[in-house]
Amino acid sequence: DAMVIQNPRYQVTQFGKPVTLSCSQTLNHNVMYWYQQKSSQAPKLLFHYYDKDFNNEADTPDNFQSRRPNTSFCFLDIRSPGLGDAAMYLCATSRPQGQETQYFGPGTRLLVL
Amino acid sequence: EDQVTQSPEALRLQEGESSSLNCSYTVSGLRGLFWYRQDPGKGPEFLFTLYSAGEEKEKERLKATLTKKESFLHITAPKPEDSATYLCAVSSWGGNTPLVFGKGTRLSVIA
Numbered sequence: 001d002a003m004v005i006q007n008p009r010y011q012v013t014q015f016g017k018p019v020t021l022s023c024s025q026t027l028n029h030n031v032m033y034w035y036q037q038k039s040s041q042a043p044k045l046l047f048h049y050y051d052k053d054f055n056n057e058a059d060t061p062d063n064f065q066s067r068r069p070n071t072s073f074c075f076l077d078i079r080s081p082g083l084g085d086a087a088m089y090l091c092a093t094s095r096p097q098g099q100e101t102q103y104f105g106p107g108t109r110l111l112v113l
Numbered sequence: 114e115d116q117v118t119q120s121p122e123a124l125r126l127q128e129g130e131s132s133s134l135n136c137s138y139t140v141s142g143l144r145g146l147f148w149y150r151q152d153p154g155k156g157p158e159f160l161f162t163l164y165s166a167g168e169e170k171e172k173e174r175l176k177a178t179l180t181k182k183e184s185f186l187h188i189t190a191p192k193p194e195d196s197a198t199y200l201c202a203v204s205s206w207g208g209n210t211p212l213v214f215g216k217g218t219r220l221s222v223i224a
Contacts, residue, residue, distance in 0.1 A: 033211070040219075042215060043214050101159055102211075103159060107154070107155060
């Protein structure tokens, strides 16, 4: 089945230690998104790629970076995680048109010690 | 700025007790309204997309409807396995963000 895959499902890191989360997709969608979701809150968009075109949300901290080496893969790098970065990180994909549905992966739960 | 408000924040139902969840939205031209189901510790699962007022979609015990100002997710004769958080999101022609989410309604169905 076509899907969005996120690894790892759980990630524990230390305060200030860089961490990378990965996302892959078999849907062949042009657009990939990264969201941050904290407990009982709505998902918050961090950035998205339209093919290789990177779009950063205005309020996304510089501590968060992303890479998309090819259509299938996208990475979220947190350069110096703080305690406030502990959250669920969600990857989603869609076709490029504005009405297209976003399909989400299972998420990576990040814990910062 | 596009806004989505969901109510109630939490809803507790007895098994078989039908009810509706509300999603009110303010957008500069609606492209689409999306409903997702999210189980604890998992990513949102797509349920429905609605594009224009008057549109309705159904899936098992769920039915989504859309007006020019709000959407309802009707749950008929719910079962405990319907317990989850239901998220509503909108995409607009004039919006800066591809998808704007509401905070969700946390539904608990008690046997």
